[in-house]
Amino acid sequence: MDEKNAIEMKNPTPSVSRRKLLRFIMAFLGLFGLGAILSSIIVFLTPPRSALKKVGGWQVVGNLSEFKESSLVKTYFGLPVILIKNGKGLLSFSTICPHLGCIVIWDEKKKWFICPCHDAAFDAGGKVLKGPAKPYNLLPMEIKVEGEMIAVKLPEDKLPGYPSWFRITMISGV
Amino acid sequence: MAGWTSNLSQWVEERWNLRNWLSPILDTEVTEYKEKMRFCWGGMTFALIVVELITGIFLAYYYQPSVKGAFQSIAFITDQVYLGWLVRGIHHYASYLIIVTVVVHMMIVFFRGAYKPPREMTWVSGVFLLLLCFAFSFTGYLLTWDQRGYWATRIGTGMASELPIIGEYLMIFLQGGYGVKQPTIIRFFISHVIVLPLFLIGFLLAHFIMIRRQGIKKPF
Amino acid sequence: MEERKRRKPTFYPDQFFTEMVIFLFIIGVVVTLSVLLPIGYEQEANPLITPSTINPEWYFLWLFQVMKLVPPTIGVLVPFVISAILILLPFINTREINTFRGHRWFIFGGASVLVLIFILSIWATL
Numbered sequence: 007m008d009e010k011n012a013i014e015m016k017n018p019t020p021s022v023s024r025r026k027l028l029r030f031i032m033a034f035l036g037l038f039g040l041g042a043i044l045s046s047i048i049v050f051l052t053p054p055r056s057a058l059k060k061v062g063g064w065q066v067v068g069n070l071s072e073f074k075e076s077s078l079v080k081t082y083f084g085l086p087v088i089l090i091k092n093g094k095g096l097l098s099f100s101t102i103c104p105h106l107g108c109i110v111i112w113d114e115k116k117k118w119f120i121c122p123c124h125d126a127a128f129d130a131g132g133k134v135l136k137g138p139a140k141p142y143n144l145l146p147m148e149i150k151v152e153g154e155m156i157a158v159k160l161p162e163d164k165l166p167g168y169p170s171w172f173r174i175t176m177i178s179g180v
Numbered sequence: 181m182a183g184w185t186s187n188l189s190q191w192v193e194e195r196w197n198l199r200n201w202l203s204p205i206l207d208t209e210v211t212e213y214k215e216k217m218r219f220c221w222g223g224m225t226f227a228l229i230v231v232e233l234i235t236g237i238f239l240a241y242y243y244q245p246s247v248k249g250a251f252q253s254i255a256f257i258t259d260q261v262y263l264g265w266l267v268r269g270i271h272h273y274a275s276y277l278i279i280v281t282v283v284v285h286m287m288i289v290f291f292r293g294a295y296k297p298p299r300e301m302t303w304v305s306g307v308f309l310l311l312l313c314f315a316f317s318f319t320g321y322l323l324t325w326d327q328r329g330y331w332a333t334r335i336g337t338g339m340a341s342e343l344p345i346i347g348e349y350l351m352i353f354l355q356g357g358y359g360v361k362q363p364t365i366i367r368f369f370i371s372h373v374i375v376l377p378l379f380l381i382g383f384l385l386a387h388f389i390m391i392r393r394q395g396i397k398k399p400f
Numbered sequence: 401m402e403e404r405k406r407r408k409p410t411f412y413p414d415q416f417f418t419e420m421v422i423f424l425f426i427i428g429v430v431v432t433l434s435v436l437l438p439i440g441y442e443q444e445a446n447p448l449i450t451p452s453t454i455n456p457e458w459y460f461l462w463l464f465q466v467m468k469l470v471p472p473t474i475g476v477l478v479p480f481v482i483s484a485i486l487i488l489l490p491f492i493n494t495r496e497i498n499t500f501r502g503h504r505w506f507i508f509g510g511a512s513v514l515v516l517i518f519i520l521s522i523w524a525t526l
Contacts (some may be wrong), residue, residue: 053358057358106335111450169472170347178358180447208411210410210415220422228497258439258441265438268434269433270431277483290489291507293493293503297496298495299490304490310486311483326441326443326445328454331451395444
């Protein structure tokens with residue numbers, strides 16, 4: 007009687023079920039290992055939260071006396087911001103189109119801001135008129151005038167309602 | 181001419197007997213091929229991919245993947261590097277032609293019904309190859325760091341964020357951070373020259389092995 | 401010579417050399433294009449100015465047009481849906497048919513999608 011037969015004599019139950027169990031364990035470990043490797047790769051390639059550098063807060067734009075009536079002034083603090091002085095007073099908003107992030111341009115003939123990417127249009131106050139940006143307006147900025155100094159407040163935190171890429175762009179700048 | 185080439189092949193054959201070893205590939209019968217030229221599109225795509233690999237390697241010798249250096253290095257390759265304009269031109273136009281040959285290749289397979297079982301996995305690997313081609317063009321487009329590439333990438337990654345649930349994560353993942361900036365160039369560059377080519381070679385191998393094992397569908 | 405005629409065409413040399421000839425022609429086209437229409441380079445990227453006309457590569461034009469017409473979330477799902485259909489195609493249409501007539505509806509569907517993509521691409525350039 008050789009060794010193999012001796013083992014089978016000691017274990018009267020057929021070894022098939024044990025082989026099945028072993029194969030199951032191997033498959034489980036294999037899948038687990040594969041999942042661990044794949045998820046580690048994805049986790050490694052995910053940019054850390056600390057990569058988000060915030061640009062928000064109050065920023066001085068300039069002197070009140072420098073602005074002529076109806077003049078448009080663009081200033082940038084990592085964000086394209088427009089400051090308008092009209093009959094009613096001062097007005098400021100971002101010129102990033104809330105559709106997909108192109109910079110809108112003032113069309114003097116049609117008297118509106120037009121987005122060169124997908125033809126969204128906004129009126130002189132930043133309200134959306136037509137195109138795929140609906141229902142979002144150009145993001146208005148808070149303005150503060152202290153003496154001669156004009157400052158605008160770039161968004162520091164959540165902008166409820168706007169698309170997520172827009173919120174991120176507004177907080178981190180371009 | 182004939183003399184030294186046959187001497188050379190004899191010299192190779194005596195040592196390694198390659199002809200025999202490669203016989204399963206070289207001696208595959210292609211009965212349908214002779215009359216029907218429409219079976220060349222896949223092969224042409226592969227040949228153009230080889231062209232892209234070679235010209236791409238040459239371009240990588242001079243390219244700098246950084247916000248400050250990318251555009252300057254592209255200008256340098258075009259204006260200063262000997263034949264740089266030609267290598268860039270070939271890389272550019274061959275990529276256009278790949279889209280053409282791939283689409284024609286797929287159309288012919290589709291209209292012949294050649295994607296059906298038992299060749300369904302060849303088709304699936306082909307669809308992944310098509311998606312890889314688009315991934316190549318998307319990542320390559322940014323690398324010149326010109327206005328077109330930059331804005332296409334901002335719009336493209338912004339579009340990704342509109343996807344439900346995973347959108348925002350996907351955008352940050354693609355951009356390698358927040359906004360299209362220095363990390364984005366690095367991410368796109370490494371994807372374009374290392375990661376995507378590895379996937380491409382893998383899928384091509386699978387595609388070819390399956391075709392060799394099964395042969396192509398008989399014309400009707 | 402007789403034997404050569406009766407021999408069935410094989411990958412090498414028959415197909416290989418035919419494809420090499422076609423490939424040489426295609427390389428000729430690529431080099432000619434690079435010489436006649438040198439690609440050069442445009443303006444350096446500026447995050448604060450979007451160029452007045454902005455178009456993606458010609459093979460993405462149809463998607464660009466779709467994005468103009470539908471809400472972003474639906475537009476961005478379009479390429480995913482198309483990819484999914486393409487991948488699932490051989491599992492949907494499995495019947496072995498050896499005539500064009502046999503799967504004319506799939507041919508019709510595929511052709512209509514191609515025509516639609518073509519029309520959208522043209523529309524985007526207008």
